[in-house]
Amino acid sequence: SFAACGQKQSAYKVAMEPTFxxxxxxxxxxxELTGFDVDMMEAIAADQGFKLEWTNLSFGGLIPALQSGNIDIIASGMNASEDRRKQVDFSDTYYDSGLVVAVKAGNKTIKGIKDLTPDMKVGGQIGTTGADKCNELKKAGKIKEAKxxxxxxxxxxxxxxxxxxALINDLPVTKAYMTAKPGTVEIVGDVLNAESYGIAVKKGNKELLDKINTGMKHIKENGTFDKLYSKWFD
Ligand code: ARG
Incomplete structure (x- = not known):
């Protein structure tokens, strides 16, 4: 029809924080924005026949942007935690992760979270579970500053x-940094918790969530997910 002539296919706005x-x-x-999340989301979008428009935000700005309607989707290695499930809806999870403590390579005093002392500064990224952990340590008087x-x-x-x-951050990301830049930082001690990443949509946006879950199921069945996994993690 004439109306359809030149009509642009509508796109969902998807955001991530790009230092991960x-x-x-x-x-x-x-x-350009890239990474496993971008490739996976693009594969889901292609499977479900929708387009994506990518933007980057501070990690702490992602959930507010979703709630205000500025974006439709968060694809940003986000742990689908109970706390966040009160604010947004998550897709099926796609990656199991957890937090670890990292120190400068060669550090002899910090061998795990128990070795952190009240004179120390510990870093985490804004809005993340790593930052939550830093703030918790600070509140308990176990460290001097949560940066x-x-x-x-x-x-x-x-x-x-x-x-x-020390820095509290996700295991796969700190591990990738150690591989990319050997001799800079190292992971000490055990994994602190269990996290699972999910794609987030605005609470109640069932139509979009169903498309994402169906697309994710398809790309897991047809080998695309595994191919992308090997591209970014092997
Ligand atoms: N595990 C963390 C969380 O969900 C960190 C995710 C950070 N992602 C990013 N793209 N910076 O809280």
Missing amino acids: PPFDTTDSKTG IYDGLDVAMMDLQNGTID
Whole structure:
């Protein structure tokens, strides 16, 4: 029909915080948003026949942006926690993770979370469960300061230059940093908790959530998910 002529297919707005490789990052050459979350969401969108428009936000700004309707989807390595489930709806989870303590490579005094002392500064990223853990340690008088960062790139640099004594961040992301930049930081002690990442939509947006879950199921069945997993994690 005439009305359909040149009509643009509507796109969902999807956001992530891009200092969290290999899930959420920027391409070093093009500057474009990329990572496992981008590839997975694009595969889901292709399977379900919708388009995506990507933006980046501070991690702490993601849930407010979803609630206000500025964005439709969060794809940002977000733990589908009980707390967050009160504020947004999550898809089926797609990656099991957990928090770890990282120190500067060669640090001999901190071998785990129990070695943190009231003279120490510990970093975490704003709005994350890692930041929650830092704030909890500070409140309990176990550390001197919880230093909350916008980006994990800066937090990783501060860990290496001694601005902070430890960083609490997700295992796969800290592990990827150690692989990309050997001899800079290291993980100490056990994994602190169990997290599972999910895609978030506004509370009650069942239509979109159903599409995401169906698409995710399809790309898991047809091998696309595994292919993307190997691309980013092997
Ligand atoms: N596990 C954390 C959380 O969900 C960190 C996620 C950070 N993601 C990011 N793209 N920076 O709270």
